[in-house]
Amino acid sequence: MPTRDHDTLIYSTEGGAPAPRARERPSRAVCGQSGPGTPADGVVRIWLERHGRNGKPVSIVRGLRLDAAALAKLATRLKRACGTGGTAKDGEIIIQGDHRARIAAELGNEGLRVKLAGG
Secondary structure, eight states: OOOOGGGSOOOOSSSSSOOOOOOOOOOTTTTTOBTTTBOSSSOEEEEEEOTTTTTOOEEEEEOOOOOHHHHHHHHHHHHHHHTSOEEEETTEEEEESSOHHHHHHHHHHTTOOEEEEOO
């Protein structure tokens, strides 16, 4: 009788061979992406997210190829331009609130290619 995926033993307290490992998801690198979910095409993307933040929106700038010091300096300028709080970590800038248009204008003035994405 052929076995199906839902008939496969996952865990057993009986001795013997260990149970087969669960299927693993492919990493982001396998999907052709670099960094935290951003394609490596040179375009800066500004995302709007509400998940995991009690429904409060945040604007996330991804795709900047800057070192930590330059990223923190740019984050400070963007926070001042938007008049709100935020942070720079893990290669992205997080600004509290939906300020995608203002951030896009600021980054566009610096000659960066900007796209509004997500949200």
